[in-house]
Amino acid sequence: MPRRHIHVTGAAEAPLRTALRALRTRLDVPGDFPPEVLAEAQAAAKAPRLPDQDATDLALFTIDPPTSVDLDQAMHLARRTGGGFRVHYAIADVAAFVTPGGALDAEAHRRVTTLYLPDGRVPLHPPLLSEGAASLLPEQVTPALLWRIDLDADGRTEATDVRRALVRSRAKLDYAGVQRQIDAGTAEEPLALLKDIGLLREALERERGGISLNVPEQEVVEREGAYFLEYRAPLPADGWNAQISLLTGMAAADLMTAAGTGILRTLPTAPDGAVARLRRTAKALGIDWPHHVPYAEVIRSLDPSRPAHAAFLQECTTLLRGAGYTVFEDGRVPDPAVHAAVAAAYTHCTAPLRRLVDRYAGELCLAAVAGEEPPAWTREALAVLPQEMADGTRRANSAERECVDLVEAALLKDRVGELFDARVVDVNDNEPTAGTVQLEDPAIVARIESDTGLPLGERIRVRLTRADPGSAKVLFAPA
Known part of the structure; x- marks a missing residue:
């Protein structure tokens, strides 16, 4: 689910960037990786654990911001004979590089998640892995968890499989370029199907009562010593791409609940007070919200390119407060076990380069498909993962709040x-x-x-x- 994204431009010596550096120190944001962690990462980059299956003939592609190099996901989309679609979704196999109990593993448990700050990010794993050997960079042969999800003609899931495989992405695409190709009708079918499948999945999301927040990115621009706030509205392609990730997270939750062991991302329904506060914010921003209209419908009606609508979407992220991770074992699946915004059982599994829990969710899904017990190191971590993720999320939220306050003060x-x-x-x-x-x-x-x-x-x-x-x-x- 989305977070507030703020980027700062301007020279390194600009006052705001100087203040942000001081804020990192005050918040004790992790700095450089210790030497023993870097040494282990270097060894792993040279000799990862490689799978037996070779899927490098699959013409995968990635869709990310132009400057991104920590590429967790690559996809290939196709039509199935007789109707429907087949989604191949490769997820970076971080476990091929990280030895349980080693220095690299311990550092990942300390950091928990990649922090995104206005003046740069603080990575979960050393860049030589997250931006190099473990990243699904174009034309690089990389170990991955290769998902295969078959959909019917309406976009509903019919079958799911996930296995370890070697993959090779053919192209690194960005959202604006993807949107231009699809709009112009020049996209070849694997890419053109992103719109077809994305729209079907968005329709199913509306049907089950889910909602995706297309939160705009904020950029703080410095001009002649003054700061200005600008928004980058997400494109339809952003949403279609997100639907593939949501599809996989829901499929993973279904695999784990069927197997009886897993970790879910859960979110209770927003309390009335939170929705009432959003209504006041909507009124302040001049957004029409009739009392008989659910907030999900209001959100879908917004135009993220309009500053007032963009600001309201930022405030809508407050409805995601209370999200957490729920572990279950031995078939004792919690009830309810849904994510209120997804309106279905869901888990995080598609961003292991940037989020600790995804590595473990992937292992649980592999075991579920194989009909085997999960590795001991995975089950041992389940007892502490929810608290580790909660602590890491609080640290990220604290850093985000302070950064937003700092940026607004500068503005x-x-x-x-x-x-x-x-x-x-x-x-x-x-x-x-x-x-x-x-x-x-x-x-x-x-x-x-x-x-x-x-x-x-x-x-x-x-x-x-x-x-x-x-x-x-x-x-x-x-x-």
Whole structure:
């Protein structure tokens, strides 16, 4: 599921980039990999554990941002004789490079996930693996978990298989290029089918009550010493590509529940209070949300290229709070065991270069298909994985919140004393003189403090009283 993506441009010595470097130190963000981890990674890169099956004849391709080199997934799409589709989805086999209990494994358990910060990312694995030997780079023969998922003519799953295999991606594509080819009708069938299958899967998502948040990427641009906030709206191809990953995560959950041992990504239904707060945010941003319309339908009606809609989609990620990992063994599958946003049983398994739990989910699925017990190292980790992932997620969320605060403070640092139009979207239960406002322009959510009670849900004029990038604090007061 999506997170807030913020990128910062500008010179390394720019004030915002300097402040972000200081923030990394303050948050104790992992730095360089220890020498013993790098030595083990170098040895593994030269001699990974290779599978017996050779699937290098399959013309796979990847779809990622243009600058990405940590490529977890590659796909091949085809029509099946007699109707329907066949999806081949190769996932980087990190277990071919990581020895359980070794220094590399221990470091991955310490980091848990790749951190995405506005000024760069902090990888889960050493780049010589995640951006090199283990990555599904074009024309590189790489060990992978090769999924084969057969769909009927409506896009519903009919059969699933996953095995270890050597693969070789033929092309590294990006979203804009994919969109241009499909729109122009020049895409060859394996790529052209991404739209066909993606639209079918999106229709099934609507049918089961699921929702995908097409969260725009934010870019903070520096011009003549001032900062401006711009959005990159996701393309339809982004959503179609995400549907292939969701399809695989749902198939993996089904394999594990059938086998009786697994780890699921679960999310409870959003509480009424969270939805009510979103309604106030929608009103503040001028988004029409009739009371009889579910939030899923409102989200599907939005245009991420419009700044107000983009800001609202960012706020919709608050409905994903409460997501976690649920382990089950010996056939004791929890009930319910669904992810509310997916509206089905689901697990993380398609990004092992960037997320620790995916390596273990892949092993559990391999064992399920083979009708075997999972490796001992996998089952041993199940007891601690949910807590490790929760701790890593909290660290990522904390870093994200602080980065957003810092970026917003930098955006507003030269506007202290100015007046803005805003709407009060939240008031503290125990402190009715403090709350949160949503600005109309720029589309920023910030804290407000007043001498009297705040009018929840109402539009007011506010004055910026503080914007300090050094402390990452923005504060408003009623005007």
